Amino acid sequence: MAEEDEDHTGGGQSAANSAMQKIAEREMRIIRRRMRRRRMITIGFCLTLVVGSLFGIMYSIQSNLDLSRNMIRSPQVRILGYDGALLETVEGRYSQDVSLTTIPERVQNVFVAATDPNFFNHMGVSGRDFARIFSGDPGSGSTITMKVARTFFKTKANNAGRHFQEFLVALWLEMKFSKKTILRSYLERSYxxxxxxxxxxASRLWYGGPAERITLHQAAVLAAAMSDPVKFDPLLHSSETAAEANDILAKLGQxxxxxxxxxxxxxxxxxxLDVQYEEHVVSGYLVDMVLEEVxxxxxxSSRDIDVVTSIxxxxxKLAQDVVREVSEIRIKPKGANQTALISISPDGRIRAIIGGANYSPFQRNRATDVRHLPGRMIKIATYYYALNQNSDPAQWVRDNRMAVAGWRPINPDHEYMGQISLREAFVRDVNTVPTTLADHYGLLDVRDYIHxxxxxxxxxxxxxxxxGLDPVTMGEIAAIHTLPQNSGKPAQMTVINRVSYSGTDEAALYQREDLVQEKRLTDEAIQGSYVLYASVTDPQVRxxxxxxxxxxxxxxxxxxWYVGFTSDLTxxxxxxxxxxxRMAVRGDVELASLWRLFMLDAHDGLAIRSMIRASSQRRRENDGVNDLWKRDLNGNN
Structure with a gap:
């Protein structure tokens, strides 16, 4: 009987265990089903996200690409004044007619050897291009295809997202087009x-003939310029460019x-070279400056472009006439072959610029691209710094030959008074006082302030x-002298106000925006600086x-040098x-005369107002005087 009870108990326990196992298995099936469902949802979501991201990237790329090609003519660049007046129309700077059926293959190979010798054997991208997505390298890619991909984007950008887009476009170009088509685009679109x-x-402008007739060395010169348009400009750096072209020819053999x-x-x-250039209505230096910025x-571009400048x-035209006339009559006879002028409004917009007495494409713009020894022209920056600390122009400063950091300054008049006021030091143009001030306040701090x-x-x-022994540009001298007139804020030097495609309502490609500038000269220091300027101004200039x-x-x-300013122009x-x-031109005589002739007529139509009132932002906004240059086509001067 006991054995039967044990068998019954064992059977019940086995049945219970079996039932529990079935329940556990059912629960596991339910759990696995839920997990599979969650995985499928997660995978579906990820796939949707990836596909959506790819479609988003593809749409972003497609909407930002310009694959148009104008085969009729090279687009025009219309350069306009601040008020919409046409200054110049420039044609022929954009290639629209590259054909590899007419350009000899040996010439084509020059550009391949110079940039991407394995161009015909790779997929258009390299590991270096992929790494560039994460490295932030600002370059245009290591292959010809990558360089071409960058040129198809409507707007410029230099970030990981754009580098990835360029990478994808390069792969697409390789799949869609032949190597020869990509090479043609490279030869047509490269800067x-x-x-x-x-x-x-470039061949028409620099060699006076079609690209089909250029020699291998001429092609190598163009290839060198493509690699670095500044360093290997054949008009300004002929020897360096020829040497680089010779290295490219060596690669042809290699x-x-x-x-x-x-x-x-x-x-x-x-x-x-057989450079072809035309005389312009406005200075060729101005035209070159605008075209480089554009x-x-x-x-x-394959579309016409409108450029609204601040000119x-x-x-x-007044500046061109005055510089030409005075240069020929009064300056060249004194031994100076070149004269340059730059005139800006207080906020830094360039109103007129002359880069030299006579324009030549073989010479740099002396107003913006050439550095000159400034002498006393830059000393005012140290006085600004001192006036920010103590705005009294009558404050006393040491004037002796005490050595500073191993240097012993020498005054131009070789006189030393022991103690001298800030105002008198500026009048006498001494070297001891700027040196003493810089040593007192910290030379590196003063140097950073000048920057x-x-x-x-x-x-x-x-x-x-x-x-004044470090060379600087004329534009930089203009900028520091307009500081008081711009309410103590640094001038934002520009020549272009707006860039857009001609004849369209599309958004501007570029619009100057006034930056929020930190005040670098206090109101009290501005008043003190006017005392310094008044003490050196010759009333006979008038x-x-x-x-x-x-x-x-x-x-x-x-x-x-001669520098001067009113409430409207520096x-x-x-x-x-x-x-x-060396030459015998005097800044306070011959150049003062030129400056006066220009400034007298340049202010025709401008209201007369106090410089001190004009230097105050609050007073300038409420003095009831309308700035002539604010009345332009876009409401921005």
Whole structure:
């Protein structure tokens, strides 16, 4: 009986265990089903996200690409004044007619060897291009295909997202088009410098003929310019560009595009140029300056472009006439072959610019691209710094030959008074006081301040910074002298107000926006600076309104300057020679005369107002005087 009970108990326990196991298995099936469902939902969500992201990227890329190609003519660039007046129409800077059926293959190979010797054997991208997505490398990619991909985007960008887009476009180009088609686009769309895109436009302008007839060395010169349009500009750096072209020809032999024994016969010491350029209504230096900035803003284009500048046509033509006339009559006879002028409004908009007495494409713009020894022109920056600390221009400062950081300053008049007021020091143009002030406040702090108020040129870490022995540009001198007139805020130097495609209602490709600038000169320091300027202003210069101005000769006679300003314009004039040879031009005589002739007529139609009132932001906004240059087409001067 006991055995039967044990069997019954064991059977019941087995049944219970079996039932529990079935329940556990059912629950596990339910759990697995739920987990599979969750995985499917997660995978579906991820796939949807990935597909959506890819579609978003593809749409973003497609909407930002411009694959149009104008085969009729090269687009025009219309350069306009601040008020919409046509200054110049420039044609022929964009290649639209590259055809590989007419350009010899040996010429094509020059560009391949220079940039991407394995172009015909790869997929269009490299590991380096993929790494560039994460590295932030600002370059245009390592292959020709990657460089072409960048040129198809309507707007410029330099970030990981854009680099990834360029990577995808390069792969698409390789799948969609032949290598020859991609190479044609590279030769047509690459920037060569001076606002020129593509080899056919460059060949017409630099060699005076079609690209089909250029020699291998001429092609190598263009390839060098493509790699670095500034460093290898054949018009300004002929020897360096020819040397780089010779290296490219050596690569032709290295990669067996030609026989190695032919390379030496092709090399030259100077590029063979036949530059074609026209006389412009406005200065050629201004046209070149605008075209280079437009090239940076827009890139390659097959559409006409309108560029609204800050230039006043009347003032620009006046500057051209005055500089030409005075240069021929009074300045060249004194031994200075070049004269330049730049005139800006208080906020930094360039109203007129002359880069030299006579325009030549082989010479740099002396107003913006050439650095000159400034002498006393830059000393005012140290006085600004001191006035920010103590706004009294009568404060006493040490005037002796005490050594500072291993330098012993020498005054131009070789006189030392022991103690001297800030105002008297500025009048006498001493070297001891700027040096003493910089030593007292910290030379590096003063140096950083000079950079902050508009001087971008390299400055020394010793007293050369404050006594005018570091070369700077005319534009930088204009910027620091307009500081009081701009309410103590640094000028935002520009020549372009707006860039857009012609004849469309599309959004502007570029619109100048006034940056929020930190005040670098206090109101009290502004008042003190006017005392300094008044003390050096020659009343015999005479304008029909309040003004300040002074001249100097620097570099032992190699550079003559005059700078002056009213409530509306700050104008800098320079004279000298490109080889830095000495001349007899005086800043306070010949250049003061030129400055006066220009400023008298440049202010025609402008209201007369006090410089001190104009320097105050609050007073300027409420004085009831309308700035003539604010009445332009877009409401922005």
């Amino acid at each position: 060569i410098g001076r606002g020129i895109f593509g080899i056919t436009a 990669y067996k595009f030609i026989e190695k024994d032919r390379v030496s016969a092709l090399t030259l010491l100077e590029p063979k 090239a940076d803003i827009v890139g390659y 006043d046509l009347k003032v620009q 902050a108020i508009g001087v971008k040129s390299p400055l020394s870490t010793d007293i050369r910074t404050v006594v 304008l029909d309104r309040p003004f300040a101005g002074y001249g100097t000769v620097a570099g032992g006679g190699s550079d003559a 104008t800098v004039v320079w004279a000298g020679n490109d080889d830095n040879s």
